[in-house]
Amino acid sequence: MPAGGFSASLAPPSGMEFEAKITPMVVTSCVTAATGGLMFGYDIGVSGGVTSMEDFQREFFPTVLRKRRENKGSNYCRYDNQGLQLFTSSLYLAGLVSTLFASYTTRRLGRRATMRIAGAFFIVGVIFNGAARNLGMLIVGRILLGCGVGFANQAIPLFLSEIAPTTIRGGLNSLFQINITVGILFANLVNYGTNRIHPWGWRLSLSLAGLPAVLFTLGALFMIDTPNSLIERGRQEEGKVVLKKIRGTDNVEPEFNEIVEASRVAHDIKNPFRSLLQRRNRPLLLITILLQMFQQLTGINAIMFYAPVLLTTLGFKTEASLYSAVITGAVNVLSTFVSMYTVDRVGRRMLLLDAGVQMFLSLVAIAVVMRTRVTDRSDHLGHDWAIMVVIIICNFVSSFAWSWGPLGWLIPSETFPLETRSAGQSVSVCTNLLFTSILAQVFLSMLCHLKSFIFVFFSICVAIMSLFVLFFLPETKNIPIEEMVERVWKQHWFWKRFMNDEGDNHVISEEETPPMVSLSDSFVE
Numbered sequence: 424m425p426a427g428g429f430s431a432s433l434a435p436p437s438g439m440e441f442e443a444k445i446t447p448m449v450v451t452s453c454v455t456a457a458t459g460g461l462m463f464g465y466d467i468g469v470s471g472g473v474t475s476m477e478d479f480q481r482e483f484f485p486t487v488l489r490k491r492r493e494n495k496g497s498n499y500c501r502y503d504n505q506g507l508q509l510f511t512s513s514l515y516l517a518g519l520v521s522t523l524f525a526s527y528t529t530r531r532l533g534r535r536a537t538m539r540i541a542g543a544f545f546i547v548g549v550i551f552n553g554a555a556r557n558l559g560m561l562i563v564g565r566i567l568l569g570c571g572v573g574f575a576n577q578a579i580p581l582f583l584s585e586i587a588p589t590t591i592r593g594g595l596n597s598l599f600q601i602n603i604t605v606g607i608l609f610a611n612l613v614n615y616g617t618n619r620i621h622p623w624g625w626r627l628s629l630s631l632a633g634l635p636a637v638l639f640t641l642g643a644l645f646m647i648d649t650p651n652s653l654i655e656r657g658r659q660e661e662g663k664v665v666l667k668k669i670r671g672t673d674n675v676e677p678e679f680n681e682i683v684e685a686s687r688v689a690h691d692i693k694n695p696f697r698s699l700l701q702r703r704n705r706p707l708l709l710i711t712i713l714l715q716m717f718q719q720l721t722g723i724n725a726i727m728f729y730a731p732v733l734l735t736t737l738g739f740k741t742e743a744s745l746y747s748a749v750i751t752g753a754v755n756v757l758s759t760f761v762s763m764y765t766v767d768r769v770g771r772r773m774l775l776l777d778a779g780v781q782m783f784l785s786l787v788a789i790a791v792v793m794r795t796r797v798t799d800r801s802d803h804l805g806h807d808w809a810i811m812v813v814i815i816i817c818n819f820v821s822s823f824a825w826s827w828g829p830l831g832w833l834i835p836s837e838t839f840p841l842e843t844r845s846a847g848q849s850v851s852v853c854t855n856l857l858f859t860s861i862l863a864q865v866f867l868s869m870l871c872h873l874k875s876f877i878f879v880f881f882s883i884c885v886a887i888m889s890l891f892v893l894f895f896l897p898e899t900k901n902i903p904i905e906e907m908v909e910r911v912w913k914q915h916w917f918w919k920r921f922m923n924d925e926g927d928n929h930v931i932s933e934e935e936t937p938p939m940v941s942l943s944d945s946f947v948e
């Protein structure tokens with residue numbers, strides 16, 4: 424093994440190749456930064472279990488408990504309560520707003536400082552939630568956690584994409600999503616245990632978010648900043664020193680020069696958000712928005728937030744539903760590792776397309792089981808059907824986990840040039856949180872009104888997004904981050920017309936019509 428680490432085994436196929444080893448420093452920095460995902464995941468996973476606990480409902484949502492006990496009305500509508508949904512969605516709404524501020528801090532103060540701010544929000548938010556005496560305190564706590572999520576999710580994917588050597592960028596970036604899934608699983612396990620502790624089990628569930636919060640904050644205090652961010656803020660020498668350390672070589676001149684050039688261009692941009700709207704940036708912006716929107720429209724969070732609630736709707740007892748949520752949580756973690764291993768080998772498009780088929784079939788199957796087995800008044804699935812439902816849900820979750828889960832973050836964080844990267848990332852986080860909060864807020868009402876058709880709705884969305892990937896998403900595997908525009912966007916059969924500024928009145932010529940599509944190939948020529 425060479426001093427300082429392993430040599431990167433996969434080289435970019437063409438164009439500029441930078442010397443880079445996979446150094447211990449890169450690995451530890453990425454592992455540390457990605458723990459922010461734990462916190463996001465814990466917050467996602469904890470709410471579903473807690474809201475299905477009777478002690479929690481008695482304390483904050485007595486009307487839900489009464490409705491559940493009376494057992495009147497449709498099964499599908501037991502949990503249709505705006506307050507309950509607000510408890511879940513407030514976090515994402517706060518995250519949405521705070522990411523706009525986070526864009527500024529990531530650019531001006533750096534990726535590391537932004538993570539520290541996130542850590543502070545997390546810790547105060549956990550204190551409010553764990554000590555909540557009334558609904559107000561509970562919601563304030565969720566809002567503070569949401570601010571933490573906004574800042575953390577802005578800085579972490581950028582940090583990972585900038586610090587990683589090109590050839591393993593996808594894999595290292597997946598660490599963020601892996602941590603999200605571990606956080607969800609941890610929360611599911613905690614809920615399973617605390618459900619037996621009366622009457623304050625829910626309080627323990629909410630307080631244990633303190634563990635990932637402290638871990639992440641400590642990590643953020645000691646970590647380095649990315650060379651790209653240091654150079655962008657005028658600290659060139661420091662940037663070069665860090666670049667040498669993380670790449671494990673003194674031969675960093677080509678990469679350094681490329682970052683300096685990208686940073687020079689970045690400085691000419693006064694308002695990065697406005698420049699996102701320029702014609703040549705529109706494809707990147709559109710892809711970012713669509714990828715994050717599509718990620719949520721797979722319906723994943725119907726399962727992640729409300730699996731326990733959904734499963735009790737299907738007739739599971741509270742304990743069985745929490746137990747099943749643990750199983751789906753574990754599948755989620757394991758499958759995300761698949762993505763980490765394959766993303767830089769088979770590429771982004773292949774994973775997304777393959778998963779599209781698997782998710783479509785699973786969603787249709789869930790809809791059919793619900794339609795045929797669960798009526799408004801009878802919810803006895805029976806043992807065999809219950810196992811079947813859990814298997815289908817696992818199939819759905821696993822395909823999401825090695826595709827849309829990590830790639831929804833990875834692709835936006837690696838496509839923008841430095842000058843619009845923070846602003847682009849902010850749009851990415853905003854869109855993710857916007858659709859997360861919309862789904863959190865409306866899913867239980869949609870379930871009440873659409874019943875099993877809600878899963879037909881998600882399956883249609885999955886079909887549309889897969890077609891979009893097939894025709895419009897370029898492959899970004901193994902392309903150095905500062906060469907993305909030249910080597911990907913300017914070469915793409917459709918998007919290239921946006922890349923030259925004179926192209927406003929461009930007419931599609933024959934040679935620009937889409938080539939016949941091969942699943943594994945991009946449209947990059």
Ligand SMILES: OC[C@H]1O[C@](O)(CO)[C@@H](O)[C@@H]1O
Binds near residue numbers: 723828831859
């Ligand atoms: O692992 C599932 C989780 O991943 C996310 O899509 C974030 O990438 C969350 O919205 C979801 O709850």
